[in-house]
Amino acid sequence: MPSPSRIRDRAAGAIMGAFIGDALGLGPHWYYDLAELRRDYGDWIDGYTDPRPGRYHDGLKAGQLSQAGIILELLLSSLVECNGYQEADFCRRMDEQLFPLLDGTPFKGPGGYTSQSIRDAWRKRVQQGRPWGKTGGHADTTEAIERTLAIAVRYALQPARLADAVAANTVLTQVDNTLVSMTVAFGAVTGLLVQGHSLDTGLSDKLMGLVKSGELPFHSVTGKRLQPPRPGEPEPSPAGRFASPDALLTPSYMAAAAADPGIRIEPAWKVSLVYGMPCAIYHQLPAAYYLAARFHNDFEAAVLHAVNGGGQNQARAILTGTLAGAQTGLAGIPQRFIEGLEHADELLRLAHRLATQL
Template sequence: MPGKDIRDRARGALMGALIGDALGLGPHWYYDLDALRRDYGDWISGYTDPQPGRYHDGCKAGQLSQAGFILTLTMRSLVARGGYDRQDFCRRLDEDLFPLLDGTPVSGPGHYTSQSIREAWRRRVEQHLSFEETGGPADTTEAIERALAIAVRYAKSPAAIAAHVVDNTVITQSDPLVVSMSTAYCVVLGMLVVGHKLDAALSDTLMHLVHTGELPFHAVTQDNLQPPRPGDPDPPRAGRFASPDALLSPSFMARAAADPDIRIEPAWKVSLVYGMPCAIYHQLPAAYYLAARFADDFEAAVLHAVNGGGQNQARTILTGALVGAQTGLSGIPQRFVDGLEEKKELLELAGALAATLE
């Protein structure tokens, strides 16, 4: 069943991401699938404790990792300021996150700090650089994991999503390809929140926004990717991204999910097809595929995401947001909400942010 309305879908996207974060807390970063099955059984079906000596050791089932902590920080900023306020977001990093870190991997909320956050901490706290200089080269999805809240807030304006997500992403990650792919994911998420489907037609809709100058991607093709005609001028660049390819990927993944001649069985093996590592170019194809294949089945989507091993926490966050935006909060099984340690506060925060859409 599709989400009831835009606010239901907005809450679904936010809670879906938070649920995905908590699901990945226990079995995070197992690249040996035999070891994953040994420690968690043949099928992970809910929240679990991290194993001693592994990532997030000391945390408990249903808690959020540092990714979830930063996502909620972003949500609080958006609610408090009524929208994206870079200065307020950076102040919260300075006051609410960075004092909890020490620059090492095993530190801070969730007992693990990702590379891009460690690099930003070092530049800001140790080197005393401005937030214009804190972005590093990490090719991971940490920016999406927080900026997805921005996508929800500005779901009705793809141009605003792109502008604010770019601005937020470069605080921690400066690689143009990472910024491009992060922005594209957030624009896709916004489209789902307003009611579009993750299907073969979605990329055509996104390309129309490129041609009208609403999205900052460069493209020389005409509609339906037809070649330019002799004499057509090189179009002015609408923004910083060299190509629209990051906007085309979602529909290709959706086509693969719908094609009866292409089957990934069981679906958790999407991690083997697209890759188990952390890099954004492994994570996004898997998330798009699962979100298209299980568009109306939140439970199947997130459980196949987490059971694939590797960087399954990011995969489940990204998948949970995309599917939650399609099913709405009303389509998420209640047990996933009930199992979150801070469910009351998280529901209230998601509701407050969703309320700003209309």
């Protein structure tokens, strides 16, 4: 395992990578017509941009955060001040600092746009008076990942606590079991990258090892390398919370595709066309894993190809920025991305404080 200072650098890199990805996507967010995207922003987006009038996030400025980044900062602040995940504290912050600014419609609230899962939670919590824990909906998007990545970084060295806390926070807004399993899997991947492991063809074997040891709550009856179980061999007991470990296998398949000379996605931003431009988690994760594996030592290339692919490029860039930043560390993130980020000093302070708590 790398030195403690290197782990802290990777942890801070993952957090700042997420904020950078969010801000990079602010201007060119949700262009599904790539010709329109190129007309408005040129052939290659290489930094922070203002949203165009009448588009998503209209009125915000280059380098600012969307609501996804704002909620990530809320959870990050809670983690830092509580020295770990305290659900009641995070929920209090949502009640006091976010929900009073919303009205249940998409274009109301900080960050210029409120996603479906947060609108659903607002309606259940504010209009219907439900307690937290009864506020989750069925959005199949990545909003939970976009905030729980901070939990994954905080518990990068404690996989079992990581899985429990990520799952608990996810179901506050999204309750589909498959989505929760994919969100926990992303967190587990992030944790291993912060530890110093590589996003390569061997990473999924390491994740499956954590399943076999009982540290990750996925159900599996196959052997370490997916060999069939021996006749008469009992199933694991207790059974894992999630019916299948397949979400843990995706990262290494994407890494294999990125490394295979017979599989070329050129230019790499076209990963959005291969895996899909929409918002759903099953479009977003393969693309983010692919880009982070292909550009494992080049943060700039990873996040810019994520943004230039159009569609739900903001989520793609947040996820890719997390994984890329966890691999390069904060030291590997170009300074211009830090300098152009609004309130960068405060975000860096929080990232460093979280990193020291590992």
